[in-house]
Amino acid sequence: xxxxxxxxxxxxxxxxxxxxxxxxxxxxxxxxxxxxxxxxxxxxxxxxxxxxxxxxxxxxxxxxxxxxxxxxxxxxxxxxxxxxxxxxxxxxxxxxxxxxxxxxxxxxxxxxxxxxxxxxxxxxxxxxxxxxxxxxxxxxxxxxxxxxxxxxxxxxxxxxxxxxxxxxxxxxxxxxxxxxxxxxxxxxxxxxxxxxxxxxxxxxxxxxxxxxxxxxxxxxxxxxxxxxxxxxxxxxxxxxxxxxxxxxxxxxxxxxxxxxxxxxxxxxxxxxxxxxxxxxxxxxxxxxxxxxxxxxxxxxxxxxxxxxxxxxxxxxxxxxxxxxxxxxxxxxxxxxxxxxxxxxxxxxxxxxxxxxxxxxxxxxxxxxxxxxxxxxxxxxxxxxxxxxxxxxxxxxxxxxxxxxxxxxxxxxxxxxxxxxxxxxxxxxxxxxxxxxxxxxxxxxxxxxxxxxxxxxxxxxxxxxxxxxxxxxxxxxxxxxxxxxxxxxxxxxxxxxxxxxxxxxxxxxxxxxxxxxxxxxxxxxxxxxxxxxxxxxxxxxxxxxxxxxxxxxxxxxxxxxxxxxxxxxxxxxxxxxxxxxxxxxxxxxxxxxxxxxxxxxxxxxxxxxxxxxxxxxxxxxxxxxxxxxxxxxxxxxxxxxxxxxxxxxxxxxxxxxxxxxxxxxxxxxxxxxxxxxxxxxxxxxxxxxxxxxxxxxxxxxxxxxxxxxxxxxxxxxxxxxxxxxxxxxxxxxxxxxxxxxxxxxxxxxxxxxxxxxxxxxxxxxxxxxxxxx
Numbered sequence: 140x141x142x143x144x145x146x147x148x149x150x151x152x153x154x155x156x157x158x159x160x161x162x163x164x165x166x167x168x169x170x171x172x173x174x175x176x177x178x179x180x181x182x183x184x185x186x187x188x189x190x191x192x193x194x195x196x197x198x199x200x201x202x203x204x205x206x207x208x209x210x211x212x213x214x215x216x217x218x219x220x221x222x223x224x225x226x227x228x229x230x231x232x233x234x235x236x237x238x239x240x241x242x243x244x245x246x247x248x249x250x251x252x253x254x255x256x257x258x259x260x261x262x263x264x265x266x267x268x269x270x271x272x273x274x275x276x277x278x279x280x281x282x283x284x285x286x287x288x289x290x291x292x293x294x295x296x297x298x299x300x301x302x303x304x305x306x307x308x309x310x311x312x313x314x315x316x317x318x319x320x321x322x323x324x325x326x327x328x329x330x331x332x333x334x335x336x337x338x339x340x341x342x343x344x345x346x347x348x349x350x351x352x353x354x355x356x357x358x359x360x361x362x363x364x365x366x367x368x369x370x371x372x373x374x375x376x377x378x379x380x381x382x383x384x385x386x387x388x389x390x391x392x393x394x395x396x397x398x399x400x401x402x403x404x405x406x407x408x409x410x411x412x413x414x415x416x417x418x419x420x421x422x423x424x425x426x427x428x429x430x431x432x433x434x435x436x437x438x439x440x441x442x443x444x445x446x447x448x449x450x451x452x453x454x455x456x457x458x459x460x461x462x463x464x465x466x467x468x469x470x471x472x473x474x475x476x477x478x479x480x481x482x483x484x485x486x487x488x489x490x491x492x493x494x495x496x497x498x499x500x501x502x503x504x505x506x507x508x509x510x511x512x513x514x515x516x517x518x519x520x521x522x523x524x525x526x527x528x529x530x531x532x533x534x535x536x537x538x539x540x541x542x543x544x545x546x547x548x549x550x551x552x553x554x555x556x557x558x559x560x561x562x563x564x565x566x567x568x569x570x571x572x573x574x575x576x577x578x579x580x581x582x583x584x585x586x587x588x589x590x591x592x593x594x595x596x597x598x599x600x601x602x603x604x605x606x607x608x609x610x611x612x613x614x615x616x617x618x619x620x621x622x623x624x625x626x627x628x629x630x631x632x633x634x635x636x637x638x639x640x641x642x643x644x645x646x647x648x649x650x651x652x653x654x655x656x657x658x659x660x661x662x663x664x665x666x667x668x669x670x671x672x673x674x675x676x677x678x679x680x681x682x683x684x685x686x687x688x689x690x691x692x693x694x695x696x697x698x699x700x701x702x703x704x705x706x707x708x709x710x711x712x713x714x715x716x717x718x719x720x721x722x723x724x725x726x727x728x729x730x731x732x733x734x735x736x737x738x739x740x741x742x743x744x745x746x747x748x749x750x751x752x753x754x755x756x757x758x759x760x761x762x763x764x765x766x767x768x769x770x771x772x773x774x775x776x777x778x779x780x781x782x783x784x785x786x787x788x789x790x791x792x793x794x795x796x797x798x799x800x801x802x803x804x805x806x807x808x809x810x811x812x813x814x815x816x817x818x819x820x821x822x823x824x825x826x827x828x829x830x831x832x833x834x835x836x837x838x839x840x841x842x843x844x845x846x847x848x849x850x851x852x853x854x855x856x857x858x859x860x861x862x863x864x865x866x867x868x869x870x871x872x873x874x875x876x877x878x879x880x881x882x883x884x885x886x887x888x889x890x891x892x893x894x895x896x897x898x899x900x901x902x903x904x905x906x907x908x909x910x911x
Contacts, residue, residue, distance in 0.1 A: 144190065149458035149465075151194035155201020156469045160209070162202075169203035176200075205469045216249050217260070217307035219284045225249050225309065228324055229274045230259065232333045234363060239265045239312070243305070244278070258306030268317045272333045273325025280315035283308040284862065289654040289890035289906050290690060292598045292697035294525075302470035332423040338558040338565075339424075345566045350573035353580065357544055358551035358572075359425045360384040367688045369580075371725070374526055375593040376583045377533015381544045384425045385480065389434040391549050392421045393442070395556070407446045415439050424555075429464055429477035433484065436460035453488050457481065475525045479518055486517025486611075493615045497628055507538045516631055520607045523596045523638045527696040532592035540579055547572045547579075594639045597699030607634055641668075641699060648772060648801040651893045652833065653694060654886040654906070655686050656861030658714030661808060661833070662694070663799065669768045671705040673797070673808060677717020687721025695726065702727040704768070706750075709795040709810030710734065711742035720749050728755045732766070735759040736783035736793045760795070762825075771898075773800050777825050778816060791836060792816030798829060802898025807851055809835040809842075817844045830854045830901060831894060838868020838885075845875065855903065857892050858885045 159169060176199035183192050217223065226248040233242040244262050246254040262270075262278055270276060285297035285308075300308075311317055323330070336359075343351045352364030362370065362382055373379040396417035400410040418435040425431045440456040461481060464471055471477045487510050494516070495501075495509035511534050523529055550572040557565035586592055599607075610630060618627045646666045653660040655676025663671040672695075676686040695703075703726050708716050711733075723731065723746065731750045737743045738759050747757045760766070761781040766774040778796040783789065794810030807829035812820075813836055820827060821844075832853035835842035837860040856876050858868050868885070876883045884892040890906030 143452070143454060145462070146454045146458040147191055147194050148197040149462045151197040152201040152204075152462065152465060153472055155198040155203075156205040156465060156472050158198070159202040159205035160470070160473070163209070164206065166203070166206045169199075169206040173199040173203040201465070201469065204466070208469050216252075216254070216256075217282045217309075219282050221282045222279070223250055223282060223309060224277065224279050225254075225260070226275070226277045226320065227254075227260075229262075229270050229272055229276060230325065232272050232336065233264065233270050236263060236363075239263055239268075240270075242270055242272075244276070256306065257304070259304050261300065261305050261308045262317075263308060263310040263312070264317055265312055268311060270317060270319075271322070273323050273330055274319055275321040275324050277318040277320055278309065278311055278315065280309040280311040281313065283310050287907075289886070290694050291651070291891055291893065291906065292694065293690070293906075294693070299474070302468070302474060304468070329423060332420065335420075335555070335559065336424055338562065339555050341562050342554050342558050342565045342569050346569060346573040349580065350576050353576035354547060354551055354569065354572045356382040357547045357576070358388075358555070360428055360431065367721070372583050372587045374528050375530060375532075375587045377530040377537050378540065378579065378583050379526075380533075380537065381540070381579075383476070383480070384428060384431040384434070386434045386437070386484070387541070387545055388548050389418065389421070389431070389438045391545070391552055392417050392435075393438050395552060411439075411442055411446050414442055429471055429474065430480035432464055433457070433460040433480050436463070437484075457484060457488075475521070479521055479525075482517045482521060483514045486513045486515075489513075490516055490611065490615065493618045493627060494631075496618070496624060504538070507541075508534070511537055516611060516634070519635055519638060520599055520604050523599050524604065527596055527598060527693075527699070528593055529596045529635070529639050530593040532586045532589065536582070536586055540582070543575050543579055547575050550575075595696050595699060595701035596638050598697045599638060603637070610634060647895045647897050648799075648804070649893065649895045650799065650806055650831070651891055652857050652859055652884075652886060653690065654861070654890045655690055655718065655859075656714075657837065657863040657865075657867070658686065658718075658861065659709070659810070659837075659859045660686075660691055660718065661859075663768075665768045665772045666801070667769050669704045669772070670700060670702070671707065671768065671774075672703055672719070672722055673707045674709055674715040674810075675706075675718025675720075675722050676715070677713055685717070687718030687725075691718050692721050692725045695722070700726070702729075704729040705732060705766070706730075707732045707795065707797075708737075708743070708746065709797075709808075710790045710793060711737050711740045711746075712790060712811065713742075715811070716742055716746060719746055723749050723753060723755060728753065730756045730758055732758050732760055734779055734783075734793060734795045735761045735781040736779055737790070740790075771801065774798070775800065777827065778812065778820055780819075789815060791841075792819075794835075796820065798827065801896060804831075804896040804898050804901060805829040806831040806833070806894075807853070808833045811836040811839075811842075813839070813841045814844065817842065817847045821847055821850065827851050830896075832856050834858045834868070834872065836867075837863075837865075838872040839865065840869035840871060843869065843872050843875070848875065853881065855894070855901070856881055856883045857894075858883060860885055860887050862887065 176196045180193040180196040183189070225244065225246050227244045227246040229242050230245050231243040233240040241261055241263050243259050245259050248254060262280070263283070264270060287297040288295035343355055346354060355361045355364055360383060370379070373382070393414050396414045397410060400413040405413060418439055422431050422435050437456045437460050440459055464477065490513035491510050494512045495506060497512070498505045498509055515534060519529060550568040554565040554569045614627050614630060617623050648666055649664040651662040653662060658676035659674040660676045661673040663673070672691070675691050706719060706722055706728050708719055728750065731747065733743055750757050760776050762776055762778055764776040768774065775798040776795065777798055779793045783793045791811040791813045792815040794812045794816065796810060796812055797808045799806040799808060807827060817835065827850050829851055830853060832851050834856055838858040860867050873883065884903065884905060886892060889908050893904045895902045
């Protein structure tokens with residue numbers, strides 16, 4: 140079908156990008172392959188061969204194009220920790236980030252030299268430092284470390300920024316500065332967009348914080364104002380889709396713009412211009428996300444086909460929407476937003492004719508449910524891959540709240556149109572939008588409490604994604620066969636059911652030392668699948684749940700875990716206890732354990748109160764207690780005694796010291812125990828010999844104890860440590876192990892360290908920088 144030529148070539152271009160990203164070959168070789176395939180395509184056309192074979196050319200072009208766009212960001216003048224002075228143009232509106240704000244800067248001069256790269260930087264500014272889009276500024280600051288993935292299945296935020304052309308992050312805090320050089324140097328169109336957005340922010344400020352965040356999210360796709368709890372519940376109930384600007388949003392934009400053109404008695408081409416301008420303006424306001432660009436281009440293409448008297452071909456429209464995005468930024472192919480937007484649209488178009496035959500009814504509700512089922516079949520593996528949730532309630536709830544969400548968007552668009560005229564008048568419809576979002580939130584909370592409304596699922600392997608989508612492609616064809624309806628229902632159900640399967644034990648004991656920065660977090664999984672978390676990381680001065688929300692809970696969910704048998708805190712210091720609040724709040728926990736000397740500590744009491752609200756038992760242990768995880772797997776409490784070492788104020792030396800035993804292999808987990816506590820351990824007759832030693836107190840000099848190390852006599856040492864000003868780990872500690880030829884694994888250098896054992900042998904895996 141010749142009208143599908145663009146569709147097939149766009150698919151070829153996308154496959155070329157994917158292949159080029161995997162192979163990552165030199166640019167000149169990729170260019171040569173594009174030239175050769177171009178010549179082959181000309182030969183095919185000359186001899187009137189199958190035109191579809193010319194897709195090899197667009198595949199090779201995609202292969203080449205991704206190499207070009209990847210290599211241009213590899214060399215930058217920004218090194219982590221360097222102090223830099225940069226002059227450039229602010230190319231985005233600052234948005235809140237932590238206690239300050241962040242905006243994108245296009246550098247022109249870096250350290251008095253012209254910047255020749257094409258990348259941008261993110262500038263993290265303090266709250267009082269005011270910057271507007273289009274300002275030329277001089278900034279002095281420090282280059283921040285990249286937020287790459289250092290734990291299993293962790294979202295690689297650094298790679299995400301690189302895909303968006305952000306090559307570095309610079310903070311102006313701690314002695315940095317921002318100096319205005321010149322104003323109003325940005326793009327005129329974008330300046331008007333940000334002015335309008337600023338007025339709309341003033342309108343939204345009339346609402347309470349939660350309603351403000353919900354309306355802003357549903358109208359503009361902004362999620363930065365949502366709390367962790369709100370994000371979690373919205374994901375569990377499938378309502379996070381309402382915060383992705385999509386076809387419904389664009390439908391209202393086209394409707395309002397078309398109505399304006401009708402009032403103005405515009406002709407079909409003038410109407411197309413008005414709608415196109417409205418779509419462009421709204422896409423700019425929402426940040427040109429993949430979903431809004433897709434839906435906007437498809438809407439304009441559909442209207443163009445209507446104006447030309449042509450029949451709209453949806454696959455071609457989808458291809459025409461995807462191709463410009465991939466040409467402009469080919470690495471967007473690997474972004475969740477791009478993938479979910481196009482996969483959802485494909486699912487509705489391709490699978491709905493089949494799923495509507497699965498349902499007995501033929502009315503509007505049945506049609507809507509069939510489209511929802513088709514979209515879920517298409518999106519489920521990607522949602523599981525990126526968000527580790529499978530929601531059944533979302534099928535029905537998504538249909539029920541479609542009208543209320545549409546009302547929020549419509550009222551928000553009316554306010555957006557009115558905001559340049561009067562903030563007060565524009566606030567009237569926004570009050571109604573806020574009230575509707577409050578009702579949606581209450582319903583979402585209610586539904587999230589229904590058993591079976593959602594499942595926490597493990598991150599599926601890439602091979603499963605391939606199998607899932609291959610099956611979906613052929614499923615409508617199977618539907619045409621005898622008993623096809625019954626077989627397609629069974630196969631579709633099996634595909635979804637497979638995602639929800641629990642993770643079974645593999646007869647190995649697995650211990651993972653997570654990278655939580657300067658802190659401790661250890662995850663234990665027994666051979667039969669019993670699960671324990673020891674400490675939760677977190678630094679002093681950070682949000683008490685920050686590390687738990689950002690690292691620990693996502694790690695657990697990526698393994699399909701929503702239930703823990705035990706949560707243990709070794710001692711109530713911030714870098715060990717803070718992240719546990721989120722763990723206990725978000726997980727179903729069998730019991731919370733701490734050491735007897737810490738029962739009176741305020742931090743421990745706060746965590747016990749969180750546990751009690753979840754109806755989780757809290758217990759205290761001391762030397763001599765044995766925690767049996769399952770037959771043959773034990774946690775032996777070696778310290779502290781019930782009285783502690785020199786009283787309960789000596790928190791480091793009163794740390795819980797645990798020996799994890801499985802057959803002939805053991806792990807000695809030492810918390811932050813220091814000199815006094817180590818001496819107490821050596822005085823007794825406890826068997827501390829272990830194959831794996833978690834070094835005490837992040838390798839501190841205060842915990843350097845050769846006599847203790849010799850008694851343990853490990854095969855492997857692990858140091859849980861991050862960037863710090865304490866000198867951890869101390870050179871003396873590191874040198875001790877190097878001189879003896881014992882491998883040392885550090886979470887700051889190797890990321891998460893995962894150790895598995897069958898009770899006789901051990902296998903070690905790190906996220907980065909493997910030790911030979």
